[in-house]
Amino acid sequence: MKAIVCVLVVVLQFGLSAQESEHLSGSAIESKETNEIQAARSVVEHAMSEVKVYPNPSEGNIFIQGKVGSNCTIYTMAGTYIGTWIIGVEGTVAVQDLGVGMYVATVQEENARIQHKFIVL
Numbered sequence: 001m002k003a004i005v006c007v008l009v010v011v012l013q014f015g016l017s018a019q020e021s022e023h024l025s026g027s028a029i030e031s032k033e034t035n036e037i038q039a040a041r042s043v044v045e046h047a048m049s050e051v052k053v054y055p056n057p058s059e060g061n062i063f064i065q066g067k068v069g070s071n072c073t074i075y076t077m078a079g080t081y082i083g084t085w086i087i088g089v090e091g092t093v094a095v096q097d098l099g100v101g102m103y104v105a106t107v108q109e110e111n112a113r114i115q116h117k118f119i120v121l
Helices: 002-025 028-032 036-050
Strands: 052-054 062-065 071-076 081-086 092-095 101-108 113-120
Touching: 052 113, 062 101, 062 113, 081 092
Parallel strands: none
Antiparallel strands: 052 062, 062 092, 071 081, 071 101, 101 113
């Protein structure tokens, strides 16, 4: 009886280990194809690397760097609309004379909308 129980325990442990390793490695379909979420994530990560807001924190003058022709909209953290600018030929927008507070800069590019928070001291 003890031998049967030991064999059963060994078989169950092996079965769980094989099942866990299969689960962790994923299926062949998951590893070879890019799904919609992965594709969207790569677009956003690429776009985020191209949009920069500096200096942060600032004393009132902010530069927003991004793709030429993209729209840049700034809101306060309370949701008050400050303004919209188009990123010019130099690839930057200079926003001046902002009051003390926290803001959100939203840059709308072709396939993505990127938001960066910044602080004016």
